Amino acid sequence: MANITLEDIARQAGVSRSTVSRVINDQPNVSDAARNRVIEVVHRTGYLPNAAARTLASQRSLMIGLVLPQTVSSFFADPYYPHLTQGIAQACNQKNYTLALFLVETKEDEEKIFPRVSRRGLLDGVIVQASHHGDPMMTKLIDSSIPLVFAGRPFQANHFSFIDIDNVSASYNAVNHLIRLGRKRIATIAGPSHSTVGIDRKAGYVKALKDRGLELDEALIVEGDFTEAGGYYAMQHLLFRKPDAVFAASDIMAYGAMRAVKQANLHIPQDIALIGFDDLPLANASQLSLTTVRQPVIKFGVAAVELLIDLIENGTEPPRRIILETELIIRESCGASYRGLDHPL
Amino acid sequence: MANITLEDIARQAGVSRSTVSRVINDQPNVSDAARNRVIEVVHRTGYLPNAAARTLASQRSLMIGLVLPQTVSSFFADPYYPHLTQGIAQACNQKNYTLALFLVETKEDEEKIFPRVSRRGLLDGVIVQASHHGDPMMTKLIDSSIPLVFAGRPFQANHFSFIDIDNVSASYNAVNHLIRLGRKRIATIAGPSHSTVGIDRKAGYVKALKDRGLELDEALIVEGDFTEAGGYYAMQHLLFRKPDAVFAASDIMAYGAMRAVKQANLHIPQDIALIGFDDLPLANASQLSLTTVRQPVIKFGVAAVELLIDLIENGTEPPRRIILETELIIRESCGASYRGLDHPL
DNA sequence: GTGAAAGCGCTAACAG
DNA sequence: CTGTTAGCGCTTTCAC
Numbered sequence: 001m002a003n004i005t006l007e008d009i010a011r012q013a014g015v016s017r018s019t020v021s022r023v024i025n026d027q028p029n030v031s032d033a034a035r036n037r038v039i040e041v042v043h044r045t046g047y048l049p050n051a052a053a054r055t056l057a058s059q060r061s062l063m064i065g066l067v068l069p070q071t072v073s074s075f076f077a078d079p080y081y082p083h084l085t086q087g088i089a090q091a092c093n094q095k096n097y098t099l100a101l102f103l104v105e106t107k108e109d110e111e112k113i114f115p116r117v118s119r120r121g122l123l124d125g126v127i128v129q130a131s132h133h134g135d136p137m138m139t140k141l142i143d144s145s146i147p148l149v150f151a152g153r154p155f156q157a158n159h160f161s162f163i164d165i166d167n168v169s170a171s172y173n174a175v176n177h178l179i180r181l182g183r184k185r186i187a188t189i190a191g192p193s194h195s196t197v198g199i200d201r202k203a204g205y206v207k208a209l210k211d212r213g214l215e216l217d218e219a220l221i222v223e224g225d226f227t228e229a230g231g232y233y234a235m236q237h238l239l240f241r242k243p244d245a246v247f248a249a250s251d252i253m254a255y256g257a258m259r260a261v262k263q264a265n266l267h268i269p270q271d272i273a274l275i276g277f278d279d280l281p282l283a284n285a286s287q288l289s290l291t292t293v294r295q296p297v298i299k300f301g302v303a304a305v306e307l308l309i310d311l312i313e314n315g316t317e318p319p320r321r322i323i324l325e326t327e328l329i330i331r332e333s334c335g336a337s338y339r340g341l342d343h344p345l
Numbered sequence: 346m347a348n349i350t351l352e353d354i355a356r357q358a359g360v361s362r363s364t365v366s367r368v369i370n371d372q373p374n375v376s377d378a379a380r381n382r383v384i385e386v387v388h389r390t391g392y393l394p395n396a397a398a399r400t401l402a403s404q405r406s407l408m409i410g411l412v413l414p415q416t417v418s419s420f421f422a423d424p425y426y427p428h429l430t431q432g433i434a435q436a437c438n439q440k441n442y443t444l445a446l447f448l449v450e451t452k453e454d455e456e457k458i459f460p461r462v463s464r465r466g467l468l469d470g471v472i473v474q475a476s477h478h479g480d481p482m483m484t485k486l487i488d489s490s491i492p493l494v495f496a497g498r499p500f501q502a503n504h505f506s507f508i509d510i511d512n513v514s515a516s517y518n519a520v521n522h523l524i525r526l527g528r529k530r531i532a533t534i535a536g537p538s539h540s541t542v543g544i545d546r547k548a549g550y551v552k553a554l555k556d557r558g559l560e561l562d563e564a565l566i567v568e569g570d571f572t573e574a575g576g577y578y579a580m581q582h583l584l585f586r587k588p589d590a591v592f593a594a595s596d597i598m599a600y601g602a603m604r605a606v607k608q609a610n611l612h613i614p615q616d617i618a619l620i621g622f623d624d625l626p627l628a629n630a631s632q633l634s635l636t637t638v639r640q641p642v643i644k645f646g647v648a649a650v651e652l653l654i655d656l657i658e659n660g661t662e663p664p665r666r667i668i669l670e671t672e673l674i675i676r677e678s679c680g681a682s683y684r685g686l687d688h689p690l
Numbered sequence: 691g692t693g694a695a696a697g698c699g700c701t702a703a704c705a706g
Numbered sequence: 707c708t709g710t711t712a713g714c715g716c717t718t719t720c721a722c
Contacts, residue, residue, distance in 0.1 A: 398699035
């Protein structure tokens with residue numbers, strides 16, 4: 001069972017290699033008789049084509065890579081990346097692609113990984129998590145001219161294909177919701193300013209305040225790092241500024257903020273309304289249900305794969321982009337009381 | 346830069362293909378002069394060997410698969426699998442292997458994945474998360490005779506190589522700790538009884554009670570499913586039995602239990618001592634620090650890869666197994682007061 | 691509708 | 707130390 005080849009199948013079925021090849025690749029121009037004989041032998045022998053030989057001959061590996069750069073690999077505590085990975089893995093299955101996973105944690109990793117992340121490295125294309133500006137991994141990948149899709153808007157987005165959610169308007173809606181609920185001193189725990197997510201979510205916050213005529217107080221903006229602890233410390237700082245609402249750029253940071261608020265003996269949503277971002281199932285369920293922006297992570301992963309396959313099959317020019325919709329999920333932490341299915345406002 | 350071949354390098358360096366091959370594979374029997382000339386050309390051209398051709402010629406892909414079967418893919422809410430994956434990815438990098446990730450969620454996935462998870466599928470070996478008895482994916486993999494390492498003891502462990510932690514003695518120690526603290530009615534929220542983890546952790550619990558002469562009350566054993574909600578409901582049931590301590594087979598379930606205890610207006614550890622299992626960083630930090638069994642997940646992943654590579658290089662017979670040590674991490678939830686570095690008992 | 695033949699780009703004897 | 711020679715197992719023209 002180990003080393004049956006096309007040749008063997010051909011001989012047993014009394015046809016040529018070419019015919020067998022046509023059959024296993026579902027190509028036309030094979031008589032039903034021949035096709036059936038081949039299929040029979042294939043089933044009987046349990047024949048599986050050798051992937052390496054196929055790749056070499058066809059110049060297609062049906063394999064794509066997912067690269068999670070340095071800055072994010074530690075984020076495995078955040079449920080975002082596992083979910084993204086799951087969506088991508090799902091889509092790969094469906095499309096009959098194999099997924100190669102690359103977690104870049106150190107510079108040495110980067111060097112070791114790069115040779116394998118290029119067309120010569122057996123991949124037809126790569127999905128890269130957008131990371132900070134000037135990430136050398138990115139630069140190399142871009143230079144390698146392998147079909148590339150960024151997960152999240154990269155810097156210099158013009159030149160590249162990417163998929164993203166509309167972070168600005170998502171944040172805008174969240175903050176706007178707080179404003180409509182009558183909150184006046186709305187703070188934000190932003191994401192890192194070296195990431196486009198951080199920048200965009202903050203931009204939505206700023207825009208909402210401006211549009212609604214609220215003063216923008218820089219002291220109400222604190223940068224977090226997408227960790228629980230980051231959210232906690234950010235909130236501790238914010239407490240001095242007496243905000244009556246907080247928009248956190250991730251649920252994890254929102255939970256950190258919640259902890260700080262409780263510790264200060266204040267109440268959510270009475271004293272401080274809170275909205276997060278992500279709406280991913282957390283392992284550790286919370287006491288208080290969090291109003292948050294739901295982003296479609298799984299769909300995101302699926303779309304990334306589909307976009308990449310499009311680039312692989314139809315060329316990478318012009319760059320394409322896909323923006324997915326988000327949804328504000330209203331629960332308890334924002335203080336919008338609602339009953340049943342009624343929308344609160 | 347796209348399609349340089351060995352041939353091109355050879356020509357430019359004025360040597361034969363074989364010599365270039367020797368150089369890029371770090372083999373001996375090349376004069377320094379020739380070697381340097383080749384290296385120079387390789388660098389100048391940015392040449393990278395074609396992986397498919399290499400695989401085909403050498404019958405080694407330097408690629409391994411990680412298969413997470415049906416039963417676990419939904420567990421992505423539990424930090425265990427992401428961490429395991431991270432450990433495995435890390436080790437792959439270090440060993441210059443590429444990691445292919447297969448998440449099996451449906452039966453269709455299974456069928457689509459299998460052809461790619463076999464030697465013919467481009468993999469040198471596979472790490473499979475041990476799942477329930479009779480999982481068809483397992484059976485197929487075993488039959489395919491590809492080098493295989495189980496992550497976690499599989500059923501019928503005799504025939505296979507696997508890596509595991511000593512779940513029985515880990516649980517034994519945890520429960521024993523509760524006994525030494527004077528607890529009398531010690532309950533357990535066990536893992537699923539169709540998994541070896543579930544079975545082993547329960548066995549350790551039972552053994553500790555027996556060894557210490559405590560009565561085994563079946564009513565104090567409730568089966569959970571490794572989710573927070575599962576732990577919560579299990580604890581709700583247990584509360585009727587008035588336990589004074591609970592050993593949960595995972596931290597997530599312990600947190601669920603904690604929620605149920607709080608809701609019943611009881612206190613941890615005063616009314617009920619609690620010990621969990623895993624000690625993985627949770628995204629959502631808890632209020633109360635949890636005494637738990639620390640398992641070395643990253644090391645586990647690394648060891649799995651090393652074991653697999655051993656099987657690939659040296660044959661799979663006889664089956665090998667590696668058992669990793671765990672450590673009881675004493676914090677607040679078990680009620681063992683301790684100061685500084687002193688061990689509480 | 692089918693087969694022969696020429697690669698895909700590399701490794702690995704083997705001979706020198 | 708080096709080059710020549712066969713493949714690895716498949717895809718893909720190109721004739722027939």
